Amino acid sequence: MTVSHPSPRRVVVLGSTGSIGTSTLDVIAHLPQRLQTAGLSAHSSWPALFEQANRHRPAWVTVTDPDAVRKLDRSKLDHGIELLTGPEGVARMVADPEVDVVLSAVVGAAGLEGTWAALEAGKTVAVANKETLVMAGPLVMELAARHNALVLPVDSEHSAVFQALHTSPTRQRGGQTSPTRQRGGPLAGASGLCSGAEEDPLAGASGLCSGAEDGPLAGASGLCSRVEEVERVVLTASGGPFRGKRAADLAAVTVDQALRHPTWRMGPKITVDSATLMNKALEVIEARWLFGLPAKRIEVIIHPESIVHSFVEFVDGSVLAQLSPPDMRLPIQYALTYPERVAGPARKLCWRELSELRFEQPDHETFPAVQLGYEVARRGGTCGAVLNAANEAAVGRFLAGELSFLDIPRVCRAVLDHHNFSARPTLTELAALDRWARQEVTRWIASKPRTTTRT
Numbered sequence: 001m002t003v004s005h006p007s008p009r010r011v012v013v014l015g016s017t018g019s020i021g022t023s024t025l026d027v028i029a030h031l032p033q034r035l036q037t038a039g040l041s042a043h044s045s046w047p048a049l050f051e052q053a054n055r056h057r058p059a060w061v062t063v064t065d066p067d068a069v070r071k072l073d074r075s076k077l078d079h080g081i082e083l084l085t086g087p088e089g090v091a092r093m094v095a096d097p098e099v100d101v102v103l104s105a106v107v108g109a110a111g112l113e114g115t116w117a118a119l120e121a122g123k124t125v126a127v128a129n130k131e132t133l134v135m136a137g138p139l140v141m142e143l144a145a146r147h148n149a150l151v152l153p154v155d156s157e158h159s160a161v162f163q164a165l166h167t168s169p170t171r172q173r174g175g176q177t178s179p180t181r182q183r184g185g186p187l188a189g190a191s192g193l194c195s196g197a198e199e200d201p202l203a204g205a206s207g208l209c210s211g212a213e214d215g216p217l218a219g220a221s222g223l224c225s226r227v228e229e230v231e232r233v234v235l236t237a238s239g240g241p242f243r244g245k246r247a248a249d250l251a252a253v254t255v256d257q258a259l260r261h262p263t264w265r266m267g268p269k270i271t272v273d274s275a276t277l278m279n280k281a282l283e284v285i286e287a288r289w290l291f292g293l294p295a296k297r298i299e300v301i302i303h304p305e306s307i308v309h310s311f312v313e314f315v316d317g318s319v320l321a322q323l324s325p326p327d328m329r330l331p332i333q334y335a336l337t338y339p340e341r342v343a344g345p346a347r348k349l350c351w352r353e354l355s356e357l358r359f360e361q362p363d364h365e366t367f368p369a370v371q372l373g374y375e376v377a378r379r380g381g382t383c384g385a386v387l388n389a390a391n392e393a394a395v396g397r398f399l400a401g402e403l404s405f406l407d408i409p410r411v412c413r414a415v416l417d418h419h420n421f422s423a424r425p426t427l428t429e430l431a432a433l434d435r436w437a438r439q440e441v442t443r444w445i446a447s448k449p450r451t452t453t454r455t
């Protein structure tokens with residue numbers, strides 16, 4: 001008997017030339033009956049983008065960097081692929097009626113625009129770009145609810161939590177469920193994605209961030225359909241290249257050392273975030289908005305092997321975890337084929353080689369970034385946008401040899417502490433604060449004597 005599948009889902013990959021973007025294209029190439037490349041974007045790497053496009057044959061490619069647009073050679077792009085430019089190009093790709101899913105893998109705050117446009121168009125968005133949720137989580141989740149769009153996690157920890165929360169997704173008969181039909185499924189709801197929200201103090205209808213310490217959550221309340229059953233989620237962290245070190249050992253950390261991650265191969269920004277543990281701070285905030293859980297029900301544990309990608313502890317004491325080798329192709333694929341599981345290219349666990357899984361408490365003294373994440377997750381409002389922008393600017397300056405490793409969380413703390421807090425910011429206010437925080441980092445660095453190390 002042959003099983004017939006509906007036509008493949010058409011995927012737009014924003015940030016296709018990066019680490020997540022190239023892994024996404026690998027997943028798509030392995031599943032031609034289910035997935036098809038509809039559009040690709042990059043910022044400045046147009047040669048790599050055109051090469052990807054000539055291989056994967058999307059309808060469009062978009063180059064967003066104006067300098068790159070001026071320099072690119074159109075003749076290197078095959079006929080039949082339309083070249084678009086700038087944010088308008090991204091907006092056109094993600095809103096096209098032919099597109100089913102948008103994979104958001106641009107790095108940093110720059111990822112917000114494309115994700116926003118896709119959600120406004122009612123698309124399913126697989127979000128790798130955690131900075132979007134850190135900056136504007138309540139507004140993003142509320143927008144998704146308003147447009148009956150879906151936000152699905154790609155970050156490995158959040159995918160693990162999502163998988164543990166949805167052990168029995170509703171299946172449609174006859175194989176693959178289209179993203180459109182999924183919207184009637186367990187995640188759906190015009191007022192938010194949390195079906196148990198009505199009875200729960202976490203639910204809020206306003207779409208605005210309360211800013212209260214662990215108070216009512218804003219807007220659509222997240223992907224957790226039975227929030228009352230969850231005692232806590234525990235996000236695992238590899239600990240990065242400096243696990244076990246003390247602050248005194250980290251004073252002269254070089255860029256090369258910070259970029260040597262023990263278990264994951266990723267873009268430079270998130271690799272530095274993993275070394276400072278700011279990545280985990282951002283992930284606590286991401287989990288807060290994605291799942292509609294208060295900060296006090298989100299924990300972080302160090303797990304050096306990066307095999308257990310996170311745990312969910314339920315109120316009855318049961319703990320569900322998701323395990324797999326550190327390979328982003330698995331969470332990417334799960335988001336793209338959700339709610340189906342199919343054989344794909346991700347590496348499988350080799351149980352014979354698996355001898356030890358270790359867990360340790362984070363060292364908050366050496367890695368103060370994690371506490372910043374909790375604070376921001378509790379306060380909400382403008383804090384996420386400020387922390388995110390300060391960190392992005394600080395990491396950029398560290399990578400340029402202009403800021404020391406230990407100064408990254410210090411400058412973030414300083415900028416966060418003296419920003420003008422507002423509990424219910426608009427998107428425009430968040431964008432202004434993003435610019436302000438970056439300038440503050442420049443000011444902070446200028447006021448300090450230079451003591452950095454570059455290799």
Ligand code: NDP
Pocket residue numbers: 014015016017018019020021041042043044045046064104105106107108110111128129130131154155156264265266267268269270328
């Ligand atoms: P990379 O640095 O490898 O890739 C970034 C991508 O974004 C590139 O395609 C780049 O284009 C594009 N880009 C950069 N700046 C801009 C801009 N200003 N406007 C538009 N596009 C831009 O990053 P990663 O793939 O590692 O990470 C992407 C996102 O996924 C991040 O938010 C990260 O936190 C998240 N993530 C990544 C994981 C990983 O394993 N890598 C794991 C979990 C989450 P160009 O090549 O032209 O510069």
Ligand code: MG
Pocket residue numbers: 155156157283
């Ligand atoms: Mg992660």
